[in-house]
Amino acid sequence: MTNVPATEASATADASSQSLTVRDNRTGAEYELQITDGTIRAGELGQIRVDADEPGLAVYDPGFTNTASCRSAITYIDGDKGILEYRGYPIEQLAEKSNFLEVAYLLINGELPTKEQYEEWVHEITYHTFVHENVKEFVQGFRYDAHPMGMLMASVGALSTFYPEATNIADEQNRHLQIVRMIAKMPTLGAWAFRHAQGKPFVYPDNDLNYTENFLSMLFKMSESKFAADPRLAKALDVLLILHADHEQNCSTNAVRSVGSSQVDPYSAVSAGIGALYGPLHGGANEAVLRMLKRIGTKENIPAFIEGVKNGEERLMGFGHRVYKNYDPRAKLIKKACDDVFEVTGVNPLLEIAQELEKIALSDEYFVKRRLYPNVDFYSGLIYEALQFPPEMFTVLFAIGRAPGWLAQWNELVTDKEQKIARPKQIYTGDRGLDFVPASERWA
Numbered sequence: 511m512t513n514v515p516a517t518e519a520s521a522t523a524d525a526s527s528q529s530l531t532v533r534d535n536r537t538g539a540e541y542e543l544q545i546t547d548g549t550i551r552a553g554e555l556g557q558i559r560v561d562a563d564e565p566g567l568a569v570y571d572p573g574f575t576n577t578a579s580c581r582s583a584i585t586y587i588d589g590d591k592g593i594l595e596y597r598g599y600p601i602e603q604l605a606e607k608s609n610f611l612e613v614a615y616l617l618i619n620g621e622l623p624t625k626e627q628y629e630e631w632v633h634e635i636t637y638h639t640f641v642h643e644n645v646k647e648f649v650q651g652f653r654y655d656a657h658p659m660g661m662l663m664a665s666v667g668a669l670s671t672f673y674p675e676a677t678n679i680a681d682e683q684n685r686h687l688q689i690v691r692m693i694a695k696m697p698t699l700g701a702w703a704f705r706h707a708q709g710k711p712f713v714y715p716d717n718d719l720n721y722t723e724n725f726l727s728m729l730f731k732m733s734e735s736k737f738a739a740d741p742r743l744a745k746a747l748d749v750l751l752i753l754h755a756d757h758e759q760n761c762s763t764n765a766v767r768s769v770g771s772s773q774v775d776p777y778s779a780v781s782a783g784i785g786a787l788y789g790p791l792h793g794g795a796n797e798a799v800l801r802m803l804k805r806i807g808t809k810e811n812i813p814a815f816i817e818g819v820k821n822g823e824e825r826l827m828g829f830g831h832r833v834y835k836n837y838d839p840r841a842k843l844i845k846k847a848c849d850d851v852f853e854v855t856g857v858n859p860l861l862e863i864a865q866e867l868e869k870i871a872l873s874d875e876y877f878v879k880r881r882l883y884p885n886v887d888f889y890s891g892l893i894y895e896a897l898q899f900p901p902e903m904f905t906v907l908f909a910i911g912r913a914p915g916w917l918a919q920w921n922e923l924v925t926d927k928e929q930k931i932a933r934p935k936q937i938y939t940g941d942r943g944l945d946f947v948p949a950s951e952r953w954a
């Protein structure tokens with residue numbers, strides 16, 4: 511940071527047009543801060559201080575609402591216009607014309623694969639779908655009613671103990687192997703968590719099937735020798751995985767990056783991401799939406815429910831977003847996928863309630879003023895339920911879809927020379943310098 515008088519700074523028109531002049535009214539000093547890519551370096555504020563021996567100025571930003579934590583070339587979002595692109599490709603085109611594994615390749619490698627690269631990638635993922643037999647034993651060790659997200663989080667974290675070499679994160683090939691393993695094994699772990707809760711035997715991966723069909727087979731196969739998913743349902747699930755594959759610096763990705771910044775292995779970092787996704791304000795919202803729709807029960811109950819939301823009694827789950835101040839483009843695509851799925855399964859009766867809720871909310875001043883629109887989680891649960899998933903599994907599906915995004919972001923973090931261990935500041939509000947009195951005296 512240069513500490514120059516403003517008059518001097520404005521003399522260099524070009525430089526000053528890309529800078530911010532700050533006057534500290536406590537001291538009268540002026541500072542010129544460089545603006546790069548619409549940001550200033552928070553660290554540069556540190557030189558703004560009254561006395562040399564006191565801490566410099568910092569930014570206070572709970573929830574990082576206006577703080578960029580990294581440079582990233584993976585996902586672009588324009589929240590006002592409702593635009594989402596992976597590596598520059600619009601989500602609408604990827605959902606219509608690509609498939610989940612190709613999108614995963616794109617996110618991680620930055621470019622679409624050639625035919626050879628694609629075949630190699632699919633081969634690698636397919637042949638890493640099996641997990642060590644020990645994994646089966648510890649999944650079986652969970653209580654019969656364990657939430658599958660808790661099981662997924664624990665089992666992904668536990669994979670680090672099976673692959674201790676994963677700690678060698680400086681090695682590109684090694685990183686690639688762990689990325690492949692994780693994308694390949696997440697459906698196996700998710701499906702086994704589901705089967706465990708249902709008291710059904712685990713189904714091993716079937717390498718003749720594609721990624722989504724194999725996942726459905728591990729979930730739903732019973733005594734038949736080969737599970738054949740309805741291709742329209744497998745396609746709809748594949749589209750849903752694409753729509754969830756990445757979303758720049760959201761809560762779980764931030765968790766993956768934050769934990770990954772300590773240079774821990776990627777299984778531990780992704781496990782932290784799964785924990786973050788579990789929460790109802792993030793990926794857990796899809797489960798919460800379905801429970802909310804069931805609780806509302808009939809269209810007649812909607813006005814009273816909306817009144818409760820407006821009075822601050824609860825939130826309309828599946829509505830609102832930190833970045834989108836317009837219709838979430840993923841919600842639009844999911845609404846369309848609903849039609850395809852319901853054509854096969856019959857219409858989910860909760861759809862009527864969801865559509866009516868949306869209609870009322872989009873014309874109600876409370877939601878209009880706050881720019882609250884349906885997000886990705888508003889309609890996805892209706893599809894998942896039609897596909898026979900219980901609500902506890904919804905966020906597991908989100909996690910499997912998000913895995914390539916987490917791993918692409920982790921890989922970018924590890925290779926970004928500007929990144930450091932994540933370690934925010936705080937504003938200390940507690941006591942200082944108290945004299946400790948031992949319990950024996952305090953309780954006498």
Ligand code: CMC
Nearest residue numbers: 791792793795825826827828829830831832880885886887
């Ligand atoms: N229902 C009712 N009011 C809401 C909602 C909602 N769903 N979302 C935000 N608001 C209100 C909030 O009360 C606040 O009002 P006021 O200014 O009067 O205090 C205003 O809108 C701004 O909300 P905020 O909480 O400051 O916004 P945020 O950016 O911190 O939170 C959010 C974003 C997604 C956590 C929030 O909109 C929410 O809780 N939505 C419901 C949960 C949900 O659907 N989450 C899934 C998000 S999309 C999938 C994902 O990426 O995880």
